[in-house]
Structure formats: C-alpha cells, structure tokens
Amino acid sequence: MPKARSGRAPCLPSEIRLLPIPLGNEILPGDSITHGLLASLKQTRLRFEAGDILVIKHKIVSKAEGRIFDLNTIEPSAESLAWAEEYKLDARVIELALRESRAVIRRRNGVLITETQHGFICANSGIDVSNVDGGRHAVLLPQDPDLSAAKIRRELRKATGLSVPVIITDSFGRPWREGLTEFAIGIAGLKPLRDYRARRDPYGYKLRASVEAIADELACAAGLVCGKLNRAPACIIRGFHYDVGAGTVGELLRPPQTDLFR
C-alpha cells in the first residue's frame, strides 16, 4: 500500500488512485469475468498490487452469469399494459420488474420503485435494457451478488496470489436528489461499514451517528472512471485502507422496522 511520502506532514493520509480497467471484448454467458479482466490488464501497464480493491459494474457480471432475458418471451398482464401505455413505457420491462420484486414500494407518475428479491430498493428491480443489444434483451441483477463477488475474489486469489476485495455495483436513484449514483450490491473481502461511534474526534468528543458506508463511497468513486459510454466496466481502487472482513451487502440494507421511508 502507498506510504506517506517524505516531506509531507505526518498526519497526511495517503493518496487514492482510481484505475479503470478497459474490457475490449464483449462478455457472453459462461465467460469468466476474472479472466477477461486479467487479460485486459495484461495489455496495459497495470497489475494488481497488495491493498487493491476491485470494483465491477454489475452488468458484465449479470451477462457472464446468463442473467439476460429475452423481452419477447414476456406476456405482460393487463395491469402492466395499461400502466405502460399511460406513461409510454415498455410493458414487458414493467412485468419483468414486478416478477423480480418482493414488494412494490411506490408506483406513481410512471415511476416503479420496488424492493428486489435481494432487498435493494430501486427503480424497476434494477432491470436494464441499455448496454445489452439495442433493446431486445433485458439484463437482471445477479441472483446473489455477494456470491458473485466472492467467486471473482477466489479466482483472483488463485491467479494472482493476492487477496483483493471485490465490490459489484449498480446505479440507483435516490429520494430527494436528482440523478443516479453507484451503490454496492455485492461485496467480498471488506467491511462495507466503518463505525466511528466508539471513537473520539480530535477534540475528545465521542462521535455519534457516525457510521460511514465505505462500500457505497467506493462504488461512487469507481463510477467516476467507469462511465456509461466507455468500455471500462471495472476499476482498481488503490491506496484506500479498508477494513478486512467477510462483508456482505446485507449490512448496508436498513431493516424495514428502523426505516422511515417505505
């Protein structure tokens, strides 16, 4: 991991680098993400180092896992058809989103916010038709993104000898704020939350209400180098001192009984 350089004040935390990993080839069902990324890295000057974190946009993971759905095989219900008609949406996507959900959180103004089978609350159960094949197929979220992350982590360890935490991300909207940001939806090898509550600030004041969603901040940082229009669906985050741990995305999901906004 990078050390503070000489000449800097001793309190200076070290620099963090966000290193995009381009992926030249299309990922197809059955492909190995790990091998794809390692092959791409070989063509650049990049290689994994101790302390690196790997962040991957979920779409290539979903594609590799065959979580692709032919929209023409879907028969929307009358309700989905009527609603889609009203707001000029694709009724098949609405129907699929409902099938992939365990609860509808809001359905209003043409926006469908669901709780997915995993417990994520997002638009259309995270189903996406962009960056697939021009609108014929939809990509679903991975069935168990923590497991997907753990698998890639295991393969990376085998190939590189390094223990690299893996975060899988998706872009979600947020209440009250415009625009989407990246969120962690699958985690392996790091603790997603950093709890400052037992610690004191430099003034000796005991910090309350101070749990930082590290994994979501890492996801957002990665979002800056993994754009929607380039072919860098993954990146290395280098220099961030994460807390090693099993880590599951479930730790980031607030239980309904303490949530004020369902």
Place this chain on the structure above:
Amino acid sequence: MPKARSGRAPCLPSEIRLLPIPLGNEILPGDSITHGLLASLKQTRLRFEAGDILVIKHKIVSKAEGRIFDLNTIEPSAESLAWAEEYKLDARVIELALRESRAVIRRRNGVLITETQHGFICANSGIDVSNVDGGRHAVLLPQDPDLSAAKIRRELRKATGLSVPVIITDSFGRPWREGLTEFAIGIAGLKPLRDYRARRDPYGYKLRASVEAIADELACAAGLVCGKLNRAPACIIRGFHYDVGAGTVGELLRPPQTDLFR
C-alpha cells in the same frame, strides 16, 4: 489534464487521483479557507493543476464563516425537551435543528429528518457537534454553500490563475441504506449532473433514465481520503473530465412535486 499514456488501449479512460490536503491549523471564524489550504499545499509536494477539482468538507467552511452556535444560549421548547428526554438526546440540538429547518419530514424513533432552509433533507438539519470543541458549540451548515464555493473558487483563481471547480460536502444518511455517505451541498464551476439521455450506448440503444449525479459521486470519492479522524478536510480530485458550467446544488434537489418519498 492527464492524457492517456502510450502503451495503453486507446479506449482507456484516464486514471483519477484523490489527493488529500492536510490542514494543520484550526480554522477560526474569519479565517480564509483558501489561504489555509494553499499554505498547507506549500508544505507538501502538491500544487493545483489545470483540470483539478477541489472538494471541501463543509465544517471548515462553516467555521470560517462563523456558523457556530453556543448551545448554552438555546432554550429548548417543552416539546423538544420531552422528545430529547425520551430518546436521550440533546434537546438544544433538536431545538436548533427545528429552527434551521423549513419542514419536518419525519420525526420517529429518536430520528429527526428535516428539510433545511436550503432544501437538503437530512438528520437534524445538518447540525453537528463533533469536530468542534468537545460538545459546547454546534456547527450549522453554511448559509449559502453555493456562494461559499464560488468565493473559494474566485480566491483560488486569483492566487493560482487556475479555474478550479469547488464542491462543498456534508455526510447524510439515506433511506433504505445503512451508513452515511458524502453529498454535495455547494457547487461552483462544474455541472453537477451529467445527462446521457440524448446519447446512445455502444449498441446504438438510446439511454433513458440516465442522469448521473456527478457532484455526489465526486463528494463520495473525496470522502474516502477526507476521513472523520484525520485532519485532511479537503482534497484535490485530479483527472476527472468534468463538464464546465455555472452549476448550483439546486440542480441536485428533486422538486417536491416529482419526489415520491416526503
């Protein structure tokens, strides 16, 4: 701005660097943030470069602007006292949060979510008693964080000759997710949102629902190097190709009439 290095694939977006700026000295009311940060940079090997973005945690901005409140001068209402008693909170902080709000969004289970005068929806109107002086004073949000950002940007241009966008941040909680992340609360010199809706993905599919909250992702990335327990309340983000523009934080705030979660 960094160029793609030779030897890399041409499609590779460039690396982004997050460079923390330590601040040795305490910021006091009336101090200049700009001069403080520039003095800190002088002691390191860092200097601003063309294309850099400056991200600053709001607390030092609030302190410099004198947005500090002596909690002992506050007389909580009977209602604030009763509620604070029930949940073992500081009634003065609750009272101050209510005064700084224009609406109460939720008040339940000891959690007070308000809409601030600026339109931010967050706990306790963003009032914070950590990292101040051990609990006697509270720090409020800057009165007009866009204006604060513009002022620092103007001073930086004067001192360095460079046009550096400035983002001021705070940590907010989120519905449905555990933990806090950083959010942009003041912006100068860049467009906070990137709109992909008119563009097509590499498959020719027209992107919908694809507006990225760039400023919030930059805020989160900065949060990784500006920890709660170190004295680096600001950082430089280098290598991100932002969209130049006036930019106000208001663009990030969803109007109540299209918001589904108030």
